[in-house]
Amino acid sequence: MSWMSPWIEGIGILDSAPAWVLAALSLIVIYIFIVVPCAALISYLDRKLTADFQARVGPNQAGPAGIFQPLVDGLKLLQKQPRDPVSWREAAWLSVHTMALYSTVAVLPLGSAVLLVDTDMSAFLPFWSALVLALGTMLLGFSQSGVPGWFGGIRVAAQTLAGAFPALIALLCSGVAAGGFRWSLLAAAQGTSPLQWTAFANPFQFLAFAVFVVSGLVTLGIPPMDAPFSSTDTHGGVSSGLWGRRYILFRLGRFYGFFLWSVIAVTIFLGAWSLPFGGSDYLREQGYLRLLQTLELLWLLLKTLLLMILVIWAARVNPRTRVDQVTDFAWTVLSPFALLALIGASVVVAWGYFQ
Amino acid sequence: METNALFAKINKLPEGWVLERVRFGRSQTASIWIEGGKVIEIGRFLKDDPNFDFDWLENVSVAQLDRVFAISYFLRSRNSGHTLVLRCSVDVPPNKQDRVEFFSVQEVWEAAAPFESEISDLFGIVFSSNEKSMMSALTGEKGFGGFPLRKDYTAGVPLGEDG
Amino acid sequence: MSIQHPLEECLKTDLATWEIGPYDAALPGPMKLRLSLDGEVVVSAAYETGFLHRGLEKAFEQQPWRAVVAYSDYLDTDGSIFGELAVCLAVEEIARIEVPRRGQYVRVLLSELGRISAHLGYIVRVAKAMNAETIIHYVLRDRERVLDLFELATGARYTLNYLRFGGIQTDITDGFVERVLEVCELFRVRLKEYNDLFTYNHAFLKRTQGLGVLSADRAAALGVTGPNGRASGHAFDVRKAHPYSGYDLFDFAVPSAGGIERDEGASVGDANDRFLLRLREISTSVDLLKQAAEGIPSGEFNYFGWGEKAIIPSGEAYSRVETSRGLLGCHVVSDGGPSPTRIQFRPPSLAHFSAIPELVKGIRLEDLPVLLATLDPGISEADR
Numbered sequence: 001m002s003w004m005s006p007w008i009e010g011i012g013i014l015d016s017a018p019a020w021v022l023a024a025l026s027l028i029v030i031y032i033f034i035v036v037p038c039a040a041l042i043s044y045l046d047r048k049l050t051a052d053f054q055a056r057v058g059p060n061q062a063g064p065a066g067i068f069q070p071l072v073d074g075l076k077l078l079q080k081q082p083r084d085p086v087s088w089r090e091a092a093w094l095s096v097h098t099m100a101l102y103s104t105v106a107v108l109p110l111g112s113a114v115l116l117v118d119t120d121m122s123a124f125l126p127f128w129s130a131l132v133l134a135l136g137t138m139l140l141g142f143s144q145s146g147v148p149g150w151f152g153g154i155r156v157a158a159q160t161l162a163g164a165f166p167a168l169i170a171l172l173c174s175g176v177a178a179g180g181f182r183w184s185l186l187a188a189a190q191g192t193s194p195l196q197w198t199a200f201a202n203p204f205q206f207l208a209f210a211v212f213v214v215s216g217l218v219t220l221g222i223p224p225m226d227a228p229f230s231s232t233d234t235h236g237g238v239s240s241g242l243w244g245r246r247y248i249l250f251r252l253g254r255f256y257g258f259f260l261w262s263v264i265a266v267t268i269f270l271g272a273w274s275l276p277f278g279g280s281d282y283l284r285e286q287g288y289l290r291l292l293q294t295l296e297l298l299w300l301l302l303k304t305l306l307l308m309i310l311v312i313w314a315a316r317v318n319p320r321t322r323v324d325q326v327t328d329f330a331w332t333v334l335s336p337f338a339l340l341a342l343i344g345a346s347v348v349v350a351w352g353y354f355q
Numbered sequence: 356m357e358t359n360a361l362f363a364k365i366n367k368l369p370e371g372w373v374l375e376r377v378r379f380g381r382s383q384t385a386s387i388w389i390e391g392g393k394v395i396e397i398g399r400f401l402k403d404d405p406n407f408d409f410d411w412l413e414n415v416s417v418a419q420l421d422r423v424f425a426i427s428y429f430l431r432s433r434n435s436g437h438t439l440v441l442r443c444s445v446d447v448p449p450n451k452q453d454r455v456e457f458f459s460v461q462e463v464w465e466a467a468a469p470f471e472s473e474i475s476d477l478f479g480i481v482f483s484s485n486e487k488s489m490m491s492a493l494t495g496e497k498g499f500g501g502f503p504l505r506k507d508y509t510a511g512v513p514l515g516e517d518g
Numbered sequence: 519m520s521i522q523h524p525l526e527e528c529l530k531t532d533l534a535t536w537e538i539g540p541y542d543a544a545l546p547g548p549m550k551l552r553l554s555l556d557g558e559v560v561v562s563a564a565y566e567t568g569f570l571h572r573g574l575e576k577a578f579e580q581q582p583w584r585a586v587v588a589y590s591d592y593l594d595t596d597g598s599i600f601g602e603l604a605v606c607l608a609v610e611e612i613a614r615i616e617v618p619r620r621g622q623y624v625r626v627l628l629s630e631l632g633r634i635s636a637h638l639g640y641i642v643r644v645a646k647a648m649n650a651e652t653i654i655h656y657v658l659r660d661r662e663r664v665l666d667l668f669e670l671a672t673g674a675r676y677t678l679n680y681l682r683f684g685g686i687q688t689d690i691t692d693g694f695v696e697r698v699l700e701v702c703e704l705f706r707v708r709l710k711e712y713n714d715l716f717t718y719n720h721a722f723l724k725r726t727q728g729l730g731v732l733s734a735d736r737a738a739a740l741g742v743t744g745p746n747g748r749a750s751g752h753a754f755d756v757r758k759a760h761p762y763s764g765y766d767l768f769d770f771a772v773p774s775a776g777g778i779e780r781d782e783g784a785s786v787g788d789a790n791d792r793f794l795l796r797l798r799e800i801s802t803s804v805d806l807l808k809q810a811a812e813g814i815p816s817g818e819f820n821y822f823g824w825g826e827k828a829i830i831p832s833g834e835a836y837s838r839v840e841t842s843r844g845l846l847g848c849h850v851v852s853d854g855g856p857s858p859t860r861i862q863f864r865p866p867s868l869a870h871f872s873a874i875p876e877l878v879k880g881i882r883l884e885d886l887p888v889l890l891a892t893l894d895p896g897i898s899e900a901d902r
Contacts, residue, residue: 054655147536151558151883223649224721227884230649319650319721322884324558380835381611411738414836416849418860429836429847429864433738436759440836466741469868469900476568477575493568503576 027105034110038301039255040070042308049309050316077248089143090246096136097249101256104129108260109183109267111296123171123181123268126260127164130219133257134160137221140250141228141238152237155228155323156221162330163218166211169338173208173345174198174268187272192280199269204344209269211338213311216261218330220254223315227323229254262304262311270307273300361385361437364406372397379440386427386440391457394428394443398463401430401439408432409439412464417474419506422447424480428460445480451507454479477504533561540569544887546643547897551874555883563878565871570901578861583609583683583830586858591677593846593863594899596639599625599632600841601899602681604848605861607762607837609683612852613830618818621685622764626810627698628671628680629763629839630803634705635664636842637745637796637803640894644793645716647887648725653716660708663701670694683830684822698811702804709801717797726789730877730889733787741869744844746893749795750787751775756840768809773798789892829854843867843896865899 044059044067051058059066086094107125134156141153175181177198178189190197199209221228229237239250266272273296274280283292321329362385365376372389379386389397401409409430416427428441448455454475459482460467471482476493479502493499501508539550548569554561577589586605593601603625610617617625638661645653665675671690672680680687716722732742734751743754755772757765773795775786785791822828832854839846844866851860870893881889 050651054652055659056655147534147555154558230884317650317652317715318719319645319648319725321721322725322882324882325724380833381614382835384836411741413741413845414847414849414862414864416836416860416862416864418834418849418851418862420851420853420859427849429849433754465739466869466872469872493571503573508576 023106027102030105030108030110031102034297034301035105035256035259036252038259038305039252040074042255042259042305042312043070043073045305045309046312049313053313053316074248078245080243080245086246087143089139093136093140093143094246094249096132096139097253100129100132100136101253101260104260108263109187109272110263110300111273111293118183120181122183123175123186123264126264127168127171130216130257130261131160131164133253134219137228137238140242144238144241146240148237148240152228152240156238158323158327159221159225159228159330160219162327163215163220163334165215166330166334166338167215167219169335169342170208170212170215171268173205173338173341174212176342176345176349177201177205178268183267183272186268187274190271190274192271192274192276192278197269197271202345202348204341204348205269207337208341208345209265211334211341212269213261213265213307215330215334215338216265217311218326218334220257220261222254222258222311224318224320225326226320227326230320258308258311259304262307263300266300266303266307270303273297275299361439368400384438384440386442388442388444391426391443391445394441395458395460395463398428398441398460401441402463407437407439408434409437410464412460412466413438415467415470415474417478417480417504419447419478419504424455424478426457426480447505448479451501451505451509454481456481458482476502478502479505539566544647544890546890546895549897553878553883553886558882558884560878560881560883560886563875565874567871567897567901570897572902574902575861575863578858580857582856583858586861587681587683588679590861591679592898593865593902594841594843594896595676596896596898597632597636597842598677599628599681600839600846601863602678603629603763604837604839604846604863605850606681606683607839608835608848608850608861609830609852611835611837612833612850613683613822615684615822617685617763618821619764619815620689620817621819621821623810623814624671624686624690624819625681625763626765626768627807627814628668628678630806630810631664631667631698631701633803633842634800634807635661635668637800638664640796640842640891641712641716641793643891643894644726644888647891648722650716650719650722653712656708656711656715660704663704667694667697667701670697682820682822685818685820687820689819695811695814698807702808702811705800705804709797712797717794723790725885725888726793726892728785729789729881729885730893731785731788732873732877736873736876737787740872742844742866742873743869744841744866745795745799746792746870746873747844748773749775749791754845756838756845760838762837762839767813768806770802770806770809773802789889792892792894829856830858841866843894843899844869846899863899863902865896865902867896867900870895871900 047069048058048066059069062068062072104126107122109122138153138156141149141151141156144150144152174186178186180186186198198205200206216222217225227237229239239247242250275283275295280292280296283295362376365373365385365387372393373387374390375388377386377388378384401407409432411431411433412428413431414427414429416429418425418427424445424447426443426445430439430441431437445455445457457480459471461471461482475481476499534555535552536555537550537552539545540548545551550566550569552564552566554563572592574589574592578586581589586609587602590601590605591598609615638657641657642654645651645657668678669675671694672678672687732746732750736742737747737750737752742750742752747754751774753772753774756762758772775791775795830852832852834849834851836847836849839848845864846866847864849860849862849864850858853859873893874890874895877889877893878886
């Protein structure tokens, strides 16, 4: 856990702790100090920006300009009593959901030093967890007691299968440009200025980037492709029976999936965490490791948040797409484009070899 | 004017069909009183015959005048724009909980269905081919407890243990 | 020859029945819908209404004549002017009461404003059914301008209680006509904005084109009138067929299905046509508003005063009004007494409900709220 060393120097008790304790600690730290505040920030920005688009005000009561609204919402949901005891199906969902999502916290690329897991398969691990997340959500849908939940579950399965294939292919494209799927390799292949990002390296990579983002929306059921969770025809679909604390877990899980996907998109296509104007190298030379980690993390999160806001913007303005239209789109439009991008990207790289 | 032409055609209808021929209210529309039993036959004729061509049943209205229900069918021709009111009467049953039967014109004009459904719930005039009630939640013992639009209807289901 | 897959023998599939209602986000109001679903596809549907029955027609019989207009407001609160107008026209026919020109023009102004307001509400419902939130707020913001006009003239935003037998209750205030013209200008700009934002949005087109096609013959057979009927090709508008309240003095063209450009995948009488037709009706109404506002004559606004001895003589009449949903008929029977003997409404939405079971066959479950919203049946007036 070399990344934690600048933070735990001097605290004697942690110097001798076994590695797994440190790993668990770091997961908790990352979750509490990064993921949850991001969720709160995005929910606030979402509501405020949406209100601006729609010529209204948005939250403005809880704190100045409504800044504490997410906190207040969270507290309110946490204190709600559940309606029924947890059924075995919901318990299955809860465990699958928790394992799938929160284990990927370890794989999140949050800066050059905060790489807990930097293997040759790093880029794929969150992708598989997105699929497992969909399995869990499908089980949740089936655990509901009526048609809304069942239909939501089936729609989740359909959309995930449709979106997974182009997403995988687009992921491969980024690896083709970088030469591997390690986070560090993917980040090192990109520079700090936008012109050196993988997404803008050549048209095929840009196509891969676009396909990656859109197929992520399809796979995870993010608006406007959120038919499995639609409230107009199926009372909220998969979550129609959830209430209180379980519901907040569900919402947090959905946000986390979206967040995860955006972080990966930024890391592999949009320049990862390299600070502008050679800041990373400078800080590393100077030895300011804590500052380096913090700034890289913030820079990555900033880019991620911007990407998420763009997606939310499109979602708020457009109508919801019907689930069979989404799957048609994924199979007949996204997949061919993804393959085209892969072939093109490979050709470009091979061309470079032959020069 | 068109109504006079329409009246001329009405005069040519078979004997015994038209009981009375009069203008509707103070308007220029023609209205004819017919015998209740012949409503399907006459209706079908008025719809199919190219002289009349009344293919659109616009409205079915029932009004209780003393002890008689006056049923009015407002007909209209889509092509020529003529209108006609077909009227017949049914006696009001002396017991206010009793239904009375009448003939349904749904086989002639499909549009009659919702009107007849409502009328059977509110007036107690049962049209023979009408099984479905529009307001099954409201009719029956616990609901209206009678037929609300009749003049002798008294409202209020007595409040019992579950009232 | 079909090959019987061995799996079919052990995996039994059946239709799912799902009853939604009386309250559901997919439905336009309190009603029950019993769906038979084959997977996501609706095989058949049966509906039940009556949940909003409030005994309106019986209430008329128990009130004196001067209360009739106030009750007729509540036939359909989304377009209360039409209920008032239908009753006033019928009673004026019975009692041979003439309406002065100014009164007629004001009635036309309010009717067209009511039509615009109802169509804007329609846009909101359609957008809500497919979760397009932004257009909803823009449309409601503009609807407030129309409701402000109602408030200026009548004192109320929805249930106006403004018409009287023989004209209107009081004269319109001084700035009213100018403000009407301002609102006309506003809509000229706003309609273009809605088109930019929503009408040609690809996702919206894909959700509504080819959905719920109602042919002209079926529309005529069921009695579907108004924008739904005209979008299907059943060209009937009461303002042209039986002009009332001075509509024959105005020069306007009723939008019809023929004037809409369609892509492949769209058909005549689908949900998109119904939507587009209402947008065009808004511009027709704006046109009519301009004509009425610019040409309104001065003079009396009501010839009939409710004196002590004012009575409505015996007789009957049937009036027709073009509401935002279609043909509203009103059959009034009077026996010369203090209360009406019978006031019966022929609401346009009864026919829309009859159309639901056949339109719903073969659509997907997700299309159901969109179909019902574009069909726009008014439960309030259908149940009375």
